[in-house]
Amino acid sequence: MINIRHNLSMKLCLGILLMTVPIFLISLGVFYQQSRNILLHEAMIRVNGTLNTMMQRIVLHLTTVEVATNSNSWIVEEQLDPDTMLTVSHRVVQLNSYIDGCSISTEPDVFPKFGRYFSAYTVREPDTITTVIEEEYEYFSKVWYKKPRMQDEPCWVVYFDESDSLELTLDGMIASYSKPLYKENKFVGIISTDLALLHFSKVISAEKPYPNAYYMMIDEEGHYLIHPDSTCLFTKTIFTDIDPKLHPDIVALGHEMTAGKRGNMHVNIDNQPCLACYQPVPGTKWCLALICPDKDILQAYYKLAFIIIALIVIGLIVIFAFCYRVTSSAIKPIGKLAEMTQQIGEGNYDQTIARSKHKNAIGELQDNFAVMQESLARHVNDIRQGNDEAQRHNEELVEATRLAEEASRQKAVFIQNISHQIRTPLNIIMGFAQVLRGSFGQMPEEEARNLTGLMDHNAKTLSRMVMMLFDSSEYGITKDLISNKNEVVSCNEVAREGIEHSNGHFPELPIEFMTEVTDDFCIHTNRLYLMHSIREILYNSAKYSDGNHISLRVTLTASTVRFIFEDTGPGIDKAYHKMIYEPFTKINDLSEGLGLGLPLSKRHISNLGGELTLDETYTEGCRFIIELPR
Secondary structure: OHHHHHHHHHHHHHHHHHHHHHHHHHHHHHHHHHHHHHHHHHHHHHHHHHHHHHHHHHHHHHHHHHHHHHHHHHHHHHOOOHHHHHHHHHHHHHOOOOOOEEEEEEOOOOOHHHOOOOEEEEEEOOOOEEEEEOOOOOHHHOHHHHHHHHHOOOEEEEEEEOOOOOOOOOOEEEEEEEEEEEEOOEEEEEEEEEEEHHHHHHHHHOOOOOOOOEEEEEOOOOEEEEOOOHHHEOOOEOOOOOOOOOOHHHHHHHHHHHOOOOEEEEEEEOOEEEEEEEEEOOOOOOEEEEEEEHHHHOHHHHOHHHHHHHHHHHHHHHHHHHHHHHHHHOOHHHHHHHHHHHHHHOOOOOOOOOOOOOOOHHHHHHHHHHHHHHHHHHHHHHHHHHHHHHHHHHHHHHHHHHHHHHHHHHHHHHHHHHHHHHHHHHHHHHHHHHHHHHOOOOOOHHHHHHHHHHHHHHHHHHHHHHHHHHHHOHHHHHHHHHHOOOEEEEHHHHHHHHHHHHHHHOOOOOOEEEEOOOOOOEEEEOHHHHHHHHHHHHHHHHHHOOOOOEEEEEEEOOOEEEEEEEEEOOOOOHHHOOHHHOOOOOOOOOOOOOOOHHHHHHHHHHHOOOEEEEOOOOOOEEEEEEEEEO
């Protein structure tokens, strides 16, 4: 079976190779023949694109100079004085990073106190911008002054700076945009803004399409303004030392550029064939050319022979591999089916068998296996879901059992606690009642009064616990609150009643009362539950504080009224701040009470639309705040 398959694959591979290899070789030959023209055409597009980009950059520099000069020249014409000229010259250079220098020079004796000459000059140095009054020299004969004056219009000029006036000058060749200045229609001087062509050349040369490509710029007479050979700048022209008979192409290129035309040309420069793309610089009489040697452009072409050989080898390998892949793909699904079937037999039922895209016998077999696997996986998943559901129910039963046991434990603790809490005052009342009955008429009045007071106190304590138990029930929480939640209650009056109630339990402990509201200030609420809350908080303050200071203050905010309870003492540890509002929870299990006072007070205040909070910033004891809407 394996030998037959291999033989069939090899036969099919050889047949496909006999058809494809001749076509492949012919295609490579045509590609090799046409590659030179394609490379030259793409190079011309690339070079022209780079030249256009660079021309936009040059125009940006020149436009910046022209705009800066034109937008500031009127200031000098309006206010022709030395200070203005110095200020404008400095500002032109400072505000325009492309500009290297700016001079504003006047006609003879415009400012008599400075003599015949006056020129304000600013130059950009590496770290600073310096503005000075130039020393006297004959600048009237300089091309940057003479040419715009003669033409009576702004123009670009290029000259070589001899550095003969100051040390603060731009060395080398300079391109200046010079504009005449007029005062009352009378020519008074020139404003000239400079670009150092050396710096300009570095900016231009930074971007080139090929490693050995370079830029050159000439003026209308053919003088080199930018050239990689600095010895040619301004001293030679494109026609210098050129024999028209030996180098007609360079002569033709020079005439095209000096005429301000644009185009492409193949020329031989320094015995190297090169592609020259050129175009004029807008607004000037200069022309910029990008020279690219053919050896850079056709470098890939020269290596093409090696690439062709590599393509032939790689192509034959790819074709053979493709042929073998095509022949083996027909029986590949059977191998996958065998592997999937083995994994399913091992218990991995989640394996997915893909549907076949082929409508043949093997494709139908693969689809049938896929249907069988999906059905098997579906049944297995149903079993897993059933097991998961049963496990979830078991976990819920365990949790319900745990909760029931916890509820039973809490119930036992609660019954034990409430039995103890109720039995204590009840035993006191019953014991004192027997004492009174046994010594009726024989006990001194003062002692009888003390006994009845203790009985009254414990009866009230017992009544308080019963009332709290009633309030803790669903019926007790909601019945009175629902029936009457809009009573008109005086804040001061209910506060005083709460203090009076507390004094009845703790007569020896004074409670300070302060208020910011009048006695007729009222709110709509449930008097009973507000009173219960105030009493419980005051009761806790009296019971747990040190007894030195307990106060109740009534204050107002923009939308609420506050009852602020303060006491001094040990306070409540931060670890128990969240526990104090949980029903039947006490910080100290041996302490008196049911653990319902604060939880019920918070529930009452919440049901009344307010909030009960513990001020955690207060450290002298406890400060509770009841805040209700006005």
